Amino acid sequence: MLVTLALVAATLQAAQKPAAAPDLTDPEVAHVAVTANAIDIDLAKFAQTRTRTPAVRQFAQTMITDHSAVNAQAAALAAKLGVTPADNAVSQSLQTGAADARKSLEPLQGAAFDRAYLDREIGYHQVVLDAIDKLLIPTTDNAELKKLLVDVRPAVATHLEHAKHVRSELGGASGK
């Protein structure tokens, strides 16, 4: 996962350079958005089969509910604009990271699982927030797609705070 986060971070840094041309087309931005939501829904569904902690279960349910709502809007907007989401390096990097995260969570149970899941969610939402700010919003041309990203940002920020709050209640060291 760290390698993947580094890849996304490198992409973000490239996007920050003043001279850099926008990296992603709008169909690619749409693909990143849909992928980012789908990844979090999938992991939350897995977490719900594994956790026995009410606060963690509730957090996972909120991730499913919210990211599904966002994806429904993204799909509706893409259809309205006639945009077909296009796969790209950022989407692939997120998917590789998701697969790695799932692999590292798979053997864990109980409190160790809860902590590792919340640690992953904190890191993931931070990466997505950075991607929204530094890559996706700046590179998006279509005003409605840009507005969707702007509208979604506070939800991602709230998820990050929610994850940190639940994680702090779990106690224990990060990582395991």
Add this chain to the structure above:
Amino acid sequence: MNWLMAVLLVAALGGAAPPRTHTVEIRGMEFHPAELTVAPGDTVVWINRDIVPHTATAKGWGTDVLTQGQSGRIVARHAGMIDYACNLHPTMHGKLLVRD
């Protein structure tokens, strides 16, 4: 002053004001306004402008889950300070001050 005017004056000065309806908008993952003062008998309406669903929930009462564009209401019954939150997003908080 005839008796009817006296009754009306007493009603205007001493009687309860007619109940009002207050609106709290939920947008950008916040309650607007975050703090609201109402009188007993007033109605508070929460309307969700966000893409994601929300609730306004306190001990003993709460709205249903409100999807985008939906609203829910409660009638403030008793004086007091009420802290409420969104059930789906526990970091979202609001206050309702109910007083005469």
